[in-house]
Amino acid sequence: MLRSEKRSLFRFLGIYLSSTFILFFLATVIFYDFQKHQIIDTQNAELSDEAERLTQALRQLNKTFTPSLIYPQEKPFDSAIYSLDRAYIFGSFNPKNLLWDKEYYQQGEQLFHIHPLYPYYLGVSHLVIARTINQEPIDNLIKMSILFLFVAGILFTLLGVFLGKLFIAPMKESIEKMNRFIEDTTHEFNTPISTILTNIELLDALYDCEGKQEMKRIEIASKTLSRLYEDLTYLKLNHNYHRQIETLNIAQLTRERIEYFYTLIEAKQLNLNLHIEKNILLDMDKNDAIRMIDNLLSNAIKYNKKKGLLMVTLTQEKLSITDSGVGIIEKNIELIRGRFKRDNKSEGGFGIGLDIVGQVVERYSFEFDIISTYNKSTKVVITW
Amino acid sequence: MVRFLVITTVSLNLMAQSSSPLLQKNCIDCHIQQQIPSELIYRRYLMRYSTHNEVRKRLLTYLKSPSKETSIMPSQFFLKFPQKEAMEMNESALVENIDAYLDYFDVRGKLVLP
Numbered sequence: 001m002l003r004s005e006k007r008s009l010f011r012f013l014g015i016y017l018s019s020t021f022i023l024f025f026l027a028t029v030i031f032y033d034f035q036k037h038q039i040i041d042t043q044n045a046e047l048s049d050e051a052e053r054l055t056q057a058l059r060q061l062n063k064t065f066t067p068s069l070i071y072p073q074e075k076p077f078d079s080a081i082y083s084l085d086r087a088y089i090f091g092s093f094n095p096k097n098l099l100w101d102k103e104y105y106q107q108g109e110q111l112f113h114i115h116p117l118y119p120y121y122l123g124v125s126h127l128v129i130a131r132t133i134n135q136e137p138i139d140n141l142i143k144m145s146i147l148f149l150f151v152a153g154i155l156f157t158l159l160g161v162f163l164g165k166l167f168i169a170p171m172k173e174s175i176e177k178m179n180r181f182i183e184d185t186t187h188e189f190n191t192p193i194s195t196i197l198t199n200i201e202l203l204d205a206l207y208d209c210e211g212k213q214e215m216k217r218i219e220i221a222s223k224t225l226s227r228l229y230e231d232l233t234y235l236k237l238n239h240n241y242h243r244q245i246e247t248l249n250i251a252q253l254t255r256e257r258i259e260y261f262y263t264l265i266e267a268k269q270l271n272l273n274l275h276i277e278k279n280i281l282l283d284m285d286k287n288d289a290i291r292m293i294d295n296l297l298s299n300a301i302k303y304n305k306k307k308g309l310l311m312v313t314l315t316q317e318k319l320s321i322t323d324s325g326v327g328i329i330e331k332n333i334e335l336i337r338g339r340f341k342r343d344n345k346s347e348g349g350f351g352i353g354l355d356i357v358g359q360v361v362e363r364y365s366f367e368f369d370i371i372s373t374y375n376k377s378t379k380v381v382i383t384w
Numbered sequence: 385m386v387r388f389l390v391i392t393t394v395s396l397n398l399m400a401q402s403s404s405p406l407l408q409k410n411c412i413d414c415h416i417q418q419q420i421p422s423e424l425i426y427r428r429y430l431m432r433y434s435t436h437n438e439v440r441k442r443l444l445t446y447l448k449s450p451s452k453e454t455s456i457m458p459s460q461f462f463l464k465f466p467q468k469e470a471m472e473m474n475e476s477a478l479v480e481n482i483d484a485y486l487d488y489f490d491v492r493g494k495l496v497l498p
Contacts, residue, residue, distance in 0.1 A: 062431060065423050069494045084434035090495040120434035122427075122491045 005172055009164045016160045024152050032145045039137045040111065044104045047113035047129050050077045054127055055117060062121040069122075077131050084125040091128070098128060109133055186232040193229055196222045220263050227294060231352055234291050243285035250289065251280045254314055257293045264301050265310065273311040280314055282384060284364060292360040295353035296321045296380050303378070320381040327374040357382075407484040410473075420465050425457065426489040432456055436486050443482050447471055 057072030073092040080091025115127040300323040308324040361368040372378040429439045450468040
């Protein structure tokens, strides 16, 4: 899957899953709240039953004239009896701050029920019954809600991935078509480009040709085509390509690549400024290193002004290539790293150069910074 | 009827055993003699009015002017027990006696936890 496809899929999944999760979370909270109220109502109903039992027991006690009256307490309930002026008469507990205007209420971990009584058996006008909330059904409800969210989360993630793939299928198809086209085209490029370059070298070596300027132009054009072929092949084979990691002398390689681009540099009359330290060694695949350096040099030459500055600095920590060219608009600096993205269309190209650089940088965990001032200069720094 | 008599007898005996001297002299002696169920009367008033304050007020009204109208006891009660004469006591003495009566039968002192 391409990076753009992955990005689209992740964006879709992000929006889809977050909205689904919020919806399900709200639904679960409402469901939990409703069910919890049902559980509390059931426990309140038990308080109500206990109030009825106590009422009957008080009625019986009211008819009893023995020296002591055994208070009809029954666990797990606590109860207390009050007279009409709400004075405490007796009880298994003596609660404070009762809310007399409420029939049922919760205070901390306790449920309270205030039950009015008439006739006032033993002078009792109000029964106050309390019990500690039975947490077990509430705990079970919480577990059930979490399990529901978890299972729904998994199901909707799977559904999201399936829908996401359906969603990006047309884009994937277009990209595949483009890739097939590039693949076919590059295949056809290879032989004629190699032939042209070989023959130019032969002509240059064997014959004293009169049209030197024209020959240079042909060489430049052929090298541009050759590099384009290399880039497209690199992109096409990137995932299956077997890399041979070796200790490369990047200083030497950078000089070789500058040499390769010398015809272009000369044609644009650039002022080349080199600060290349000796023996900079890096463990890399050679083709990766060439693609990275070539694309940076190519961009710095292509988008430079005539007689502009091209500065290449290579130290133990970094490679930086600076040009005095068209620069990049600030808001586009991050965008141009993507495939087929170009800030300036005045020059030829497919917009794959910085994508390749980005891939190499990512593969070797380097850092890649672009510092640019529009219409003035661009500096690309690779830090390892 | 048997149950009523048993209750009356038991409560009258208990009263006689441990009531205050003032209550004993002014009320209980006569109630025992005439077998008037004092605790039953107390419970009936309590069942109607709930608080001692209200019961005190009602009993005072009755004692100042005893009649069927000022009593809450059923009419059959007065067929069985004679209508009381007005007591020759001032209001504060009546209140003092009523308070002793209410304290003596107070359910708060009788209720116990199992």
